Amino acid sequence: MKKVGIGLLGLGTVGQGVANIISQPKDRHPLVGELELVSVAVRNLKKKRDVSIPDSILTTNPTEIINNPNIQIVVEVMGGIEPARSLIIQAIRAGKSVVTANKAVIARHGEEISNEAKAAGVYVLIEAAVGGGIPIIEPLKQSLGGNQITKVSGIINGTTNYILSRMDKEGVNYAEVLKDAQILGYAESDPAADVEGSDAADKIAILSGLAFGGAINRANIPTTGINLLEDIDVNYARKLGYGIKLLAISEKGETQPTSEDSQPLSVWVEPTLVPEDNPLAGVNGVNNAILVEGNPIGQVMFFGPGAGSGPTASAVVADILNIAGIQSMSEDKIFNLDPLLSAKGWRSCHVAEKEQITKKNYIRLIAEDSPGVIGEIGTIFGKKKISIESIVQFDAKDKKAEIVVITHKINQGQLEEALLDIENLPQVKRIASQMGCL
Amino acid sequence: MKKVGIGLLGLGTVGQGVANIISQPKDRHPLVGELELVSVAVRNLKKKRDVSIPDSILTTNPTEIINNPNIQIVVEVMGGIEPARSLIIQAIRAGKSVVTANKAVIARHGEEISNEAKAAGVYVLIEAAVGGGIPIIEPLKQSLGGNQITKVSGIINGTTNYILSRMDKEGVNYAEVLKDAQILGYAESDPAADVEGSDAADKIAILSGLAFGGAINRANIPTTGINLLEDIDVNYARKLGYGIKLLAISEKGETQPTSEDSQPLSVWVEPTLVPEDNPLAGVNGVNNAILVEGNPIGQVMFFGPGAGSGPTASAVVADILNIAGIQSMSEDKIFNLDPLLSAKGWRSCHVAEKEQITKKNYIRLIAEDSPGVIGEIGTIFGKKKISIESIVQFDAKDKKAEIVVITHKINQGQLEEALLDIENLPQVKRIASQMGCL
Incomplete structure (x- = not known):
């Protein structure tokens, strides 16, 4: 089998994690040994990094990666909306499959990217965009496909879960824990996307699209973060037998669509009281947990590290292997997106009015x-x-x-x-x- | 797209669950609508069942299904070693892909079946064999492929977990709870395979093979069930801050192989004290939970209903969709088994001596x-x-x-x-x- 050429856009913590896995294939799935890191686009060639990559494969020009004929899979781990979105689309148009951990881009431009991928006959896989290392995208697309999904919910932002766990256990106030979280690297210096709930809203938009078969308008998701949460509410909740978690929820609800046109979904992000005997109550620290409910499966839960270099890299490599595996089946010809592996929807969905x-x-x-x-x-x-x-x-x-x-x-x-x-x-x-x- | 023809071997609770999903495709993955139940082999044509299947597609002769040219996927849900094993092999040799929920056959004859499948160029998928509806086989084969797995462990027998949960919570003794479980349908009239641990040993043999890339000899797994467990130990454990769970464990341990020849794995099944703050401690009733540990992912847990008609049928249909999806990609040509989708090993493993x-x-x-x-x-x-x-x-x-x-x-x-x-x-x-x- 010819080696599968990988190009990395970005060499931050996740990119370094991916490079580490590819460079040490021992004891991993044998396909890891068939991957070759061909080129890595970085902003600064001189920056010191925790990974040994030959200088010769570093470039400051991402277009070189997109146009490199030895690269079959482009891995976008730079984050942010632009230039990430444009580079993903350029890579697709150049006939490369794309693996991305970029929930912000997928939540906002997922349909556009999916359509581009379909037209070009390549894959775009996004396991790392939600739940860090937890396998949740593939199970929703494949393993739970026989179910009528009724609800997807969970703790999908590790930063806020870390903050809430400490507020709850130690009675420390929000501002103080946030400062700690920033020092420990669990929160960014500008924590807005996490603490105001927008990261969780990005992720529930993606999960919702996969669970219910149609993209929703990300902008319509009612979102409340934890930035205005007072310790007094944490105290009262505890006295009443509850913990507080930032939950993201998407459910079909009781309102059925009046026509076959569009499925209304109740989708929201908000701090939520969780009874102590609920499986989500025991999910603490930077961990994530996603509950999926459907018929006939009942309820399944996926639990694990929701962020971090290693776990996110694990999910990125899962997607790379998935594409490499399909390519190896077909002797290097990439197939058209099939409905199971793509994020392509099969019905129209929309966010229900908040009042509903x-x-x-x-x-x-x-x-x-x-x-x-x-x-x-x-x-x-x-x-x-x-x-x-x-x-x-x-x-x-x-x-x-x-x-x-x-x-x-x-x-x-x-x-x-x-x-x-x-x-x-x-x-x-x-x-x-x-x-x-x- | 031409409909994908499905033949069922068996129409017990799982078979009926599968038939129900196929006959009601609304709100499920669109590929479910492309499946057609062509023929069903049963022992008794006259038996009353909770599913409406036209008499014309029932047969008492399983060979009819294997030789039916309109069937692409044979689903074995009859259970037991024989004739299940022989029928699976006949189906493979007839060029059909096979989906099976039969952990006993796969744990004992998995290598033989895998080799037959490879020779015939068909798939054998086994998601339903472990963990009921919980997606665990696909994640181990695909989503966690980038990891060096160090340990797979968990609660993988629902019957014993139901019995232990009630012994722990209500202080009832083993014999009494077992009787209740039999009346409620959670335990079979001959409960030996569950309570003596052999069902859990079958399942950990399968998980171990996927996690570590090589089959182990099922017969070598040290296995202790819960049938000799005394309530006094449940009491003492609780006093010391532990619950008791029947755990199945497979781990690499500290002993590394002296040569590259064979990887020793510490594999065992036994009642185990679990500290109250361990994620497995909260897994009660007929639920299952599987923990996977590896580098760089850390620890992920999969939780959900470990048995029952609906959950198991969900897993069977997941496998059917997986095969149907691959066939739709390739316009009805079935590919050779690729390493990601097959259960084929990539190294030799063996069960370490109990003393190790x-x-x-x-x-x-x-x-x-x-x-x-x-x-x-x-x-x-x-x-x-x-x-x-x-x-x-x-x-x-x-x-x-x-x-x-x-x-x-x-x-x-x-x-x-x-x-x-x-x-x-x-x-x-x-x-x-x-x-x-x-």
């Missing part, structure tokens, strides 16, 4: 410490036909009470209306926080 | 309640250079003491020697039980 989402809620209100206030709040919820699981009043001091309401599964449109009425009660000062609840 | 296994142990001794006995036991372990984590004496009554020893990770050969010496102590009546410990 049905879920449990945690709401914290600041109110006057007057005996009638819980009754008044209960009455408003009753009038709006919102069923309540619990109302608890916490430490009333300075004539101020903190009231925590946990609802049953309710329609969010109804909830918004009720909350407007509650905010207008003279005894209620403000709605201090609002989260999901499992 | 290094692990933690739980040992319960019955001894006289005399003040010197713990000292004597400790001295013997010390002489044999066996490091002890704890020795605890439980309820001494009738001049009889129960002593529980938990060792550090030690060589089992050394342990056997020490236990012989301990049994010869005049104060020691007997070694009442011995288990693994994580």
Whole structure:
């Protein structure tokens, strides 16, 4: 078998992890020994790196990789939207298959890239884009294909899970843990994409497209991060028997499409109370876990390291081997994308209106410490036909009470209306926080 | 695309689950709609079943399926060694790809079947043979291929996990829970294969072959089931902060092969104490969980329903789609087995001698309640250079003491020697039980 030529766009932590695997094939799948790192595009030729790569294969010009006839698979591990997106498309047009870990590009330009790949007859594989080293893309595309998937949910951002785990276990506040996480390398110096939930929204957009067979508009996903989370809510949640996790969820919900045209999906990202006996409650630190529910499988969970050089490189190499394996079957002719291996959709899907989402809620209100206030709040919820699981009043001091309401599964449109009425009660000062609840 | 013809050997719970999925393709992967159930071999044509299959496609003669030119994929879901093994081989020789859920056949005759498949240029896929609906075979073959796998372990028998969960949570004894499990359909009327550990040994033999790239001799796996487990050990374990799970383990261990000839693997099945904070501790009821450890991925876990009609059928259909997808790529020409999709090994492996296994142990001794006995036991372990984590004496009554020893990770050969010496102590009546410990 002729060696399969690999070109790397980027040599950061993930790129170095990939180079390490390729350069040490012993005890790995034998196809790893058939890979050859032909060329690596970097920004700085002189930078010191933890991997021994001959200077002769480094280049600062990514186009050299795209046009190199000895490269069959281009691996994009530079991150960011541009020039990553343009380089992926150029590589596809040059007849190369592409492996990418770039969730931001795939979540926003996945359809465009999929169409380009189909037209060019090459593969674009994205295992590393979600869940780090956890095999989740291939299982969703292949191993669970016999199921009617009803829900995909989970913890898919390691940075925020690290922060939340420490806030929960040690009672440290958000700002302090974030600073620690930055020092330890678990959070970037600009942590916005992680802590504001946009990274998780990118990933749930990708998982949703694979699980339900059609891309959704990434921009329409209601997203709340953990950057405004107060420790007091972590405390109250714990007292009520819950931990808080940043969950990303995509589910079919009860609303069925009126026509065959487009499947509405309830998709959202938000800090969520997780009961202690839920399998997600035990997922701590930088780990990720993805739950997939469907018929007839019931529920399966995939758990593991959600980020980091090694795990992400493991997923990148999985995709490389997948393409190399297909090529070896067909003696170097690359096949057209088949429906199982491609990210190509088979139906149209869209993000349901936020008001259509049905879920449990945690709401914290600041109110006057007057005996009638819980009754008044209960009455408003009753009038709006919102069923309540619990109302608890916490430490009333300075004539101020903190009231925590946990609802049953309710329609969010109804909830918004009720909350407007509650905010207008003279005894209620403000709605201090609002989260999901499992 | 021409429909892909499916022939079923067997129409028990799994076979009916498969037929149900194929007959209701809506909301599943579009390839499900391209499958056609052509013929089904059953033992009794008149038996009532929960699935509507036209009588015209039922047959009592499995050879009809093997020789039917409209069938491309033969699905063996009859179970048992024979005639299942012979029918699988006949189907392969007739040029059909085979999907099977039969762990007993694959664990014992996997190499023979793999060689037959290679010679005939067809696929044999086995996702349903381990872990029910949990995708574990494909991830091991594909998604984790970039890793140097060091260990595969887990809970891979749902029947025993159901029994152990109830013994632990409710304090009910083994015989009673087994009876319940039989009434509920979680255990068979002859439960031997499950409770004596042989089903778990079949499955770890299969996982081990995929993880380490070479088949081991199934007959050499040291196997202890839960059929002799006493409630007293469940109680003591709980007091020490552990639950008990029937674990199947295959690991490379520290002994490296002296030549390149054969890789020794420490493989065993045994009831094992699991600390409460271990991810396996939370796996209860009929669920399964498989942990895979390797470099550079670290640790990933796959969790879900380990048995049952729907989950197992989900895995069978995954394999059917996989083969159908490859056929659709290649316009009905079936390719030679490629290393990624086949179960073909790339190195030789063998089960290490039991004495070579290094692990933690739980040992319960019955001894006289005399003040010197713990000292004597400790001295013997010390002489044999066996490091002890704890020795605890439980309820001494009738001049009889129960002593529980938990060792550090030690060589089992050394342990056997020490236990012989301990049994010869005049104060020691007997070694009442011995288990693994994580």
